Every structure is written in structure tokens, then in C-alpha cells.
Amino acid sequence: MLNAAILASGNGSNAQRMFDLTAAGTLSMNIRLVLCNRPGARVLERARQAGLPSLCLDHTTFPDREHFDRAMIAAIREAGADTIVLAGFMRMLTPEFLHAFPGRVINIHPALLPSFPGVHGSADANAYGVKISGCTVHFVDEIMDHGAVIAQAAVPHLDGEDADALQQRIHTMEHRIYPQALQWLAENRLVLEGRHIRLLPGNRPLATPPDNALVWPPLEAGF
Amino acid sequence: MLNAAILASGNGSNAQRMFDLTAAGTLSMNIRLVLCNRPGARVLERARQAGLPSLCLDHTTFPDREHFDRAMIAAIREAGADTIVLAGFMRMLTPEFLHAFPGRVINIHPALLPSFPGVHGSADANAYGVKISGCTVHFVDEIMDHGAVIAQAAVPHLDGEDADALQQRIHTMEHRIYPQALQWLAENRLVLEGRHIRLLPGNRPLATPPDNALVWPPLEAGF
Numbered sequence: 001m002l003n004a005a006i007l008a009s010g011n012g013s014n015a016q017r018m019f020d021l022t023a024a025g026t027l028s029m030n031i032r033l034v035l036c037n038r039p040g041a042r043v044l045e046r047a048r049q050a051g052l053p054s055l056c057l058d059h060t061t062f063p064d065r066e067h068f069d070r071a072m073i074a075a076i077r078e079a080g081a082d083t084i085v086l087a088g089f090m091r092m093l094t095p096e097f098l099h100a101f102p103g104r105v106i107n108i109h110p111a112l113l114p115s116f117p118g119v120h121g122s123a124d125a126n127a128y129g130v131k132i133s134g135c136t137v138h139f140v141d142e143i144m145d146h147g148a149v150i151a152q153a154a155v156p157h158l159d160g161e162d163a164d165a166l167q168q169r170i171h172t173m174e175h176r177i178y179p180q181a182l183q184w185l186a187e188n189r190l191v192l193e194g195r196h197i198r199l200l201p202g203n204r205p206l207a208t209p210p211d212n213a214l215v216w217p218p219l220e221a222g223f
Numbered sequence: 224m225l226n227a228a229i230l231a232s233g234n235g236s237n238a239q240r241m242f243d244l245t246a247a248g249t250l251s252m253n254i255r256l257v258l259c260n261r262p263g264a265r266v267l268e269r270a271r272q273a274g275l276p277s278l279c280l281d282h283t284t285f286p287d288r289e290h291f292d293r294a295m296i297a298a299i300r301e302a303g304a305d306t307i308v309l310a311g312f313m314r315m316l317t318p319e320f321l322h323a324f325p326g327r328v329i330n331i332h333p334a335l336l337p338s339f340p341g342v343h344g345s346a347d348a349n350a351y352g353v354k355i356s357g358c359t360v361h362f363v364d365e366i367m368d369h370g371a372v373i374a375q376a377a378v379p380h381l382d383g384e385d386a387d388a389l390q391q392r393i394h395t396m397e398h399r400i401y402p403q404a405l406q407w408l409a410e411n412r413l414v415l416e417g418r419h420i421r422l423l424p425g426n427r428p429l430a431t432p433p434d435n436a437l438v439w440p441p442l443e444a445g446f
Contacts, residue, residue: 037238071258112353112355114338116337128418130335130336131439134377154377157439196352198382213437216380219355
């Protein structure tokens with residue numbers, strides 16, 4: 001079982017999906033803490049409704065990023081978590097934070113990295129005029145949206161579709177590949193070889209591949 | 224019918240596919256000239272075997288890029304071509320060349336642009352450790368691998384697969400989406416709106432979507 005702290009800043013739709021899949025037993029993860037940097041963010045209400053421990057640390061009340069990250073490190077350790085799941089957490093993490101949880105900080109980005117890093121991934125993809133976009137689950141390193149890639153999903157960008165509609169289609173795949181990637185981590189099936197992550201074989205049958213999308217590695221049943 | 228000059232530098236597998244599909248009548252394109260900058264390149268032999276007019280202009284015999292491109296422009300006009308199909312042509316084109324054929328120069332790149340531009344697209348994708356790569360058909364502008372995107376195909380990068388094996392899987396999709404994109408151009412179905420290309424509806428039924436790949440817009444029968 002993973003002992004996870006979920007870090008989020010806003011709506012928390014990826015967090016909600018993890019609440020649901022851990023409650024269902026599909027995702028082998030104890031959610032020890034839901035940590036949010038924005039008072040009033042919907043993810044805090046979602047955590048309360050799910051009966052999960054949550055904490056708001058308002059980053060604007062800290063003198064600098066280092067003090068804020070140290071408070072997060074302390075809260076996460078106090079909660080007994082060692083795996084950090086970034087789910088729409090809109091703050092860069094300090095090297096000190098990453099060193100506190102080496103190889104245990106995971107993020108999802110709404111683009112097919114290395115295309116469209118940064119905070120406007122799906123809007124940038126829309127502006128560029130790509131025909132295929134997607135999302136990427138990756139380990140976090142000290143460069144934004146740069147670490148080793150665990151899983152990706154590609155989706156079409158329909159003619160005339162705006163950035164919001166594209167983002168919705170991408171979100172749908174985020175909600176599948178992110179819990180799946182965490183489950184692989186929980187099962188110790190992710191082997192890091194340089195920047196390459198090899199997935200060790202498991203016992204679960206594969207899910208039916210989604211229509212009009214490409215997911216790799218393939219999703220397993222339940223995800 | 225398009226009146227095309229195919230520009231290539233090497234093996235010419237994309238060119239061969241176009242020879243075959245024009246001969247079969249699937250691709251509405253007259254190949255007026257196959258133009259190569261490297262003496263002895265296999266694409267020249269392929270053109271001869273297909274009975275197509277070919278010309279080798281060895282770029283090393285020209286004083287500079289401008290003179291070389293002017294010789295190409297003259298040869299292309301002389302052949303009666305107005306659409307330039309880059310098929311593994313390993314030379315940057317001058318602004319003068321692009322202005323000679325405005326909006327009529329098309330390229331394929333072995334990556335999901337804007338990821339991995341440049342001459343080592345599929346090797347760079349392999350080195351990065353992406354789980355999904357692919358290829359992109361685009362109009363050429365004055366920035367390398369940057370113009371408006373016509374079609375893309377996404378393919379998985381299998382665990383342990385080397386750059387050559389990935390490149391082969393990408394090539395297979397290149398051979399489908401490049402002729403398809405040219406056929407859309409031949410049918411005047413590509414509408415440029417800023418950087419966005421809208422595909423007008425056609426009469427042909429869709430092809431069965433390929434296994435383990437995502438192509439967008441969807442391929443039509445024959446491609």
C-alpha cells in the first residue's frame with residue numbers, strides 16, 4: 001500500500017477519482033493527507049466529504065517558498081505519508097522538498113510532454129493547432145514538467161473544439177492513467193533505467209482500450 | 224490533381240509509397256519530378272524503376288544555399304510542379320524557396336510536434352523516454368518543423384525498444400498519414416484558420432482505425 005499525501009490547489013477532480021478508487025479497493029493507497037495551498041478550494045470540501053484528513057496551508061502566509069515547503073514536509077511526515085501525489089498543485093516545489101521524498105513525487109500534466117510544459121498545457125496545445133494532444137504521468141524532478149515518464153494518453157483535438165472542450169477530453173484520460181500509474185507504483189512494478197521507466201508484468205488482465213485514444217502502457221482492468 | 228515535386232535525400236520509403244498510391248489512383252497526384260540532393264541516394268533508383276522523372280542536384284556543388292534553392296525552384300517550375308512534398312529531404316529551405324511556392328510546401332516529421340523537432344526526432348523521443356511518440360504532417364514555414372499541422376499519428380513506445388524499432392513503427396504510420404494528407408490537399412479540403420487547419424467533409428468512408436495507434440483526423444478508405 002502507498003501512503004500518500006495528495007497535494008492540490010483547486011477543484012480536485014483527479015483527487016476525487018483517487019478518493020473513489022481507494023475507497024473501492026482498486027487503488028492500493030492510503031490517503032494520509034489531502035494538502036491544499038488555497039483556502040476555500042473545492043478539493044478541501046471533497047476531502048471532508050470523503051472523510052479524509054485534510055490541511056490547508058495558505059502559501060501567502062509564509063515568508064518564502066522554502067518556509068512553505070518546510071511546513072508541507074513536516075505536515076506530510078506527521079501524517080505518515082511518503083508518496084506525494086500532485087493533483088493540480090499549482091506551486092513549484094523546492095529542491096529541499098524533492099530531496100525529502102526522493103523518487104516519490106508524482107505529477108500529471110495535461111499535455112504529451114515534452115510538448116507544452118508549464119501551467120497552460122492544454123490551452124497551449126489548442127493555440128498551436130495540434131491534431132493530437134493528451135496527458136502525461138511523470139516523476140517530478142527539479143525541472144518543471146521534465147521528469148521520467150510513467151504513462152501517457154493521446155487524444156484527438158477535434159476541429160473547431162475550444163481549449164475547454166479539449167481539456168475535458170484530456171481530463172477523462174487523466175482520471176484513468178493517473179490512478180493506474182499509482183497502482184503500478186504501489187505494486188513496485190516501475191523500474192527506472194536512466195530516464196526510461198520499464199513496467200514489470202502484473203497479473204491483472206488488460207482493460208478494453210478506450211475508443212479514440214491511445215494509452216501507453218495499456219490500462220489494466222479497473223482503470 | 225496535385226502537380227507535385229517530391230524532394231528526398233535518402234532511402235525514399237515515403238516517396239515509394241506515393242509512387243504506389245498515385246499509380247493505383249488512390250492519391251490524386253501527378254508526380255512531375257523527384258528531386259534529390261545526394262548522388263546515389265536510393266530514392267533516385269526508386270524513381271527510375273517507377274518510370275518517373277528524376278533529377279539530382281548535388282548541393283555540395285553550389286556556392287551557397289541560395290544558389291542551390293534557385294536551381295531547385297527552376298527545375299520544379301520547368302517540370303510543371305506547384306506542390307512541394309518533402310519526403311526525408313535533409314536540407315533547410317530558404318525563404319526565397321518558400322515564397323516561390325506559398326502554402327504549397329508540405330513535410331512529414333517523425334515525432335508528435337512540437338515535441339522533438341530537428342533531424343533526430345525519433346532518436347530524441349527514444350532518449351527522452353516518452354511512452355507515446357508519432358509523426359506529424361505539416362505545412363512548412365520559415366521555422367524548422369513549426370508550420371500548421373495537417374495530421375498526426377500517435378504510436379506507443381514499447382519497453383526496451385530501441386530507436387530503430389520505434390522509428391520503424393513511426394514509419395508505418397507516416398506511410399498512411401502523409402498520402403492521406405496530400406489527398407485532402409488535392410481535394411481542396413484543408414482550410415487554414417490561423418495555425419489551425421480545418422478538414423472539410425468528404426465522401427469517402429473512413430478506414431478501420433489502426434490497432435495500437437491514434438490517427439487524427441481519421442484515415443479514409445485506401446489510406
